Amino acid sequence: xxxxxxxxxxxxxxxxxxxxxxxxxxxxxxxxxxxxxxxxxxxxxxxxxxxxxxxxxxxxxxxxxxxxxxxxxxxxxxxxxxxxxxxxxxxxxxxxxxxxxxxxxxxxxxxxxxxxxxxxxx
Amino acid sequence: xxxxxxxxxxxxxxxxxxxxxxxxxxxxxxxxxxxxxxxxxxxxxxxxxxxxxxxxxxxxxxxxxxxxxxxxxxxxxxxxxxxxxxxxxxxxxxxxxxxxxxxxxxxxxxxxxxxxxxxxxxxxxxxxxxxxxxxxxxxxxxxxxxxxxxxxxxxxxxxxxxxxxxxxxxxxxxxxxxxxxxxxxxxxxxxxxxxxxxxxxxxxxxxxxxxxxxxxxxxxxxxxxxxxxxxxxxxxxxxxxxxxxxxxxxxxxxxxxxxxxxxxxxxxxxxxxxxxxxxxxxxxxxxxxxxxxxxxxxxxxxxxxxxxxxxxxxxxxxxxxxxxxxxxxxxxxxxxxxxxxxxxxxxxxxxxxxxxxxxxxxxxxxxxxxxxxxxxxxxxxxxxxxxxxxxxxxxxxxxxxxxxxxxxxxxxxxxxxxxxxxxxxxxxxxxxxxxxxxxxxxxxxxxxxxxxxxxxxxxxxxxxxxxxxxxxxxxxxxxxxxxxxxxxxxxxxxxxxxxxxxxxxxxxxxxxxxxxxxx
Numbered sequence: 225x226x227x228x229x230x231x232x233x234x235x236x237x238x239x240x241x242x243x244x245x246x247x248x249x250x251x252x253x254x255x256x257x258x259x260x261x262x263x264x265x266x267x268x269x270x271x272x273x274x275x276x277x278x279x280x281x282x283x284x285x286x287x288x289x290x291x292x293x294x295x296x297x298x299x300x301x302x303x304x305x306x307x308x309x310x311x312x313x314x315x316x317x318x319x320x321x322x323x324x325x326x327x328x329x330x331x332x333x334x335x336x337x338x339x340x341x342x343x344x345x346x
Numbered sequence: 347x348x349x350x351x352x353x354x355x356x357x358x359x360x361x362x363x364x365x366x367x368x369x370x371x372x373x374x375x376x377x378x379x380x381x382x383x384x385x386x387x388x389x390x391x392x393x394x395x396x397x398x399x400x401x402x403x404x405x406x407x408x409x410x411x412x413x414x415x416x417x418x419x420x421x422x423x424x425x426x427x428x429x430x431x432x433x434x435x436x437x438x439x440x441x442x443x444x445x446x447x448x449x450x451x452x453x454x455x456x457x458x459x460x461x462x463x464x465x466x467x468x469x470x471x472x473x474x475x476x477x478x479x480x481x482x483x484x485x486x487x488x489x490x491x492x493x494x495x496x497x498x499x500x501x502x503x504x505x506x507x508x509x510x511x512x513x514x515x516x517x518x519x520x521x522x523x524x525x526x527x528x529x530x531x532x533x534x535x536x537x538x539x540x541x542x543x544x545x546x547x548x549x550x551x552x553x554x555x556x557x558x559x560x561x562x563x564x565x566x567x568x569x570x571x572x573x574x575x576x577x578x579x580x581x582x583x584x585x586x587x588x589x590x591x592x593x594x595x596x597x598x599x600x601x602x603x604x605x606x607x608x609x610x611x612x613x614x615x616x617x618x619x620x621x622x623x624x625x626x627x628x629x630x631x632x633x634x635x636x637x638x639x640x641x642x643x644x645x646x647x648x649x650x651x652x653x654x655x656x657x658x659x660x661x662x663x664x665x666x667x668x669x670x671x672x673x674x675x676x677x678x679x680x681x682x683x684x685x686x687x688x689x690x691x692x693x694x695x696x697x698x699x700x701x702x703x704x705x706x707x708x709x710x711x712x713x714x715x716x717x718x719x720x721x722x723x724x725x726x727x728x729x730x731x732x733x734x735x736x737x738x739x740x741x742x743x744x745x746x747x748x749x750x751x752x753x754x755x756x757x758x759x760x761x762x763x764x765x766x767x768x769x770x771x772x773x774x775x776x777x778x779x780x781x782x783x784x785x786x787x788x789x790x791x792x793x794x795x796x797x798x799x800x801x802x803x804x805x806x807x808x809x810x811x812x813x814x815x816x817x818x819x820x821x822x823x824x825x826x827x828x829x830x831x832x833x834x835x836x837x838x839x840x841x842x843x844x845x846x847x848x849x850x851x852x853x854x855x856x857x858x859x860x861x862x863x864x865x
Binding site: 234237241242247250254257258261264303304307310311314317318321325326328329332333341342 | 478482485489492493496499500502504505508511512515516518519522523526529530535
């Protein structure tokens with residue numbers, strides 16, 4: 225169910241990016257899409273009542289010298305969190321570039337309406 | 347074998363270091379800018395030399411000595427080597443051309459820096475063996491290219507850049523969602539391990555959905571036809587050397603390479619997907635060609651022609667994949683793949699040369715509207731000659747490279763019994779001939795207008811870059827008759843695709859002694 229909601233959020237962002245005529249709204253749509261994907265990634269690693277995935281001395285089984293099964297079953301998956309961090313940084317870069325292009329375009333055309341920004345054709 | 351693994355990260359590190367060093371050098375006045383330009387060219391040439399040295403080898407490098415599947419690995423196989431050479435060849439020519447061409451813009455060090463970031467991203471995409479790492483490099487290359495398309499900050503360039511960026515980002519989000527789904531379904535991010543996991547569980551619905559998202563996402567980056575709207579705007583608005591980079595290699599690396607690697611090496615080719623690629627390729631070929639003929643702007647015409655030529659590449663690779671999956675005639679399958687890959691190399695060289703000549707024409711005449719040009723043959727002999735060579739190669743006139751690749755595609759299609767595809771390849775070639783005759787007729791023949799009596803041929807680095815690429819167009823045609831290029835470059839690349847998911851075994855075999863026992 226949370227996955228379905230996440231996908232719905234993605235579709236809302238996609239709809240907004242594709243259908244809206246205002247450049248700023250398109251940028252917002254892209255940002256919503258990106259947050260939906262980030263949310264999806266973070267949910268992949270989520271566990272109810274999970275433990276932080278940090279291995280210390282108490283996590284080792286003294287008999288075998290390996291990490292205990294109890295820890296492995298309780299710990300959340302740390303990898304998606306690393307992925308989301310990277311993806312947020314990339315998203316920041318694209319968002320900054322998108323907004324700066326919006327500002328420069330507004331200076332040139334005096335409008336955010338993409339139906340009026342049509343010097344290119346074909 | 348011992349020294350090669352150390353070289354693999356250098357393909358990403360050299361341009362990355364250069365990208366951050368060049369603006370610093372550029373801040374030291376005029377001399378600093380000269381040094382920065384020289385350094386950028388040196389970096390591009392050294393990358394080219396390294397990529398030529400890396401042909402026909404197989405090696406794996408574990409970044410930071412973390413063994414897979416825990417760490418990220420870089421993989422060099424025949425398919426990567428072909429793309430490495432193409433990327434670094436076109437980028438060094440385009441960079442040489444921009445030494446003189448970019449004098450008309452301000453902030454040249456920033457341009458060089460973005461250029462190097464784009465090269466770093468593309469080399470990274472080609473070499474990485476990790477799915478999320480592929481996404482990161484893809485974004486590095488894409489963001490640099492969005493900024494470069496809008497580099498002039500004119501009305502049209504900003505508009506094109508925004509359009510390109512919105513569609514490119516939608517594509518990237520599809521890809522990231524697909525990577526998330528794959529990770530959720532297999533618990534792996536390393537391509538080799540994902541491939542193994544998928545073979546153990548081939549009919550997973552989530553994975554099928556992820557594959558569809560990959561095709562849509564990479565298809566957006568490759569400008570496959572329903573998603574092609576951004577390409578003519580972006581490629582025609584960018585500065586000429588950047589158009590050459592975008593059309594010559596960016597759509598191929600971010601689109602063709604990433605999609606083909608995902609389908610062939612990770613998911614494994616099936617008849618359905620192969621047929622889908624053939625259909626997409628054919629639609630691209632026909633739509634691109636018809637739209638190109640009607641264009642009145644030189645660079646827009648070239649951009650639509652790129653859409654058409656990418657169709658040939660997908661047709662070849664898709665046909666080969668469909669035949670492989672069906673298990674029939676592996677000879678024709680590998681021939682079709684070989685033809686597609688050789689056409690990719692030819693198109694990269696000839697289309698980047700055409701965009702460079704369009705830059706030369708625009709610089710001399712001040713416009714790229716076909717109906718305002720004319721009679722430039724006398725004033726721009728070198729530009730005209732190199733444009734003629736590149737057009738001949740792209741149309742497929744013997745003995746230029748494009749003829750051989752189209753011939754291979756036709757033979758493979760006939761051999762496999764797909765006669766309609768062979769007929770379409772020839773028919774679209776005729777359309778391509780018409781559009782390039784139109785270019786020559788309007789740009790170089792006819793009356794020279796009074797106002798243009800004083801225009802001069804481009805000199806210096808622009809001329810050298812055009813001559814080098816023109817020689818290469820001829821060379822690719824001649825050398826294909828000799829077996830060296832085929833054996834060293836094309837056949838290893840085609841073999842990787844024919845092996846398909848055997849990719850995973852090869853990597854695991856190679857890094858067997860390095861894998862720690864993790865449980």
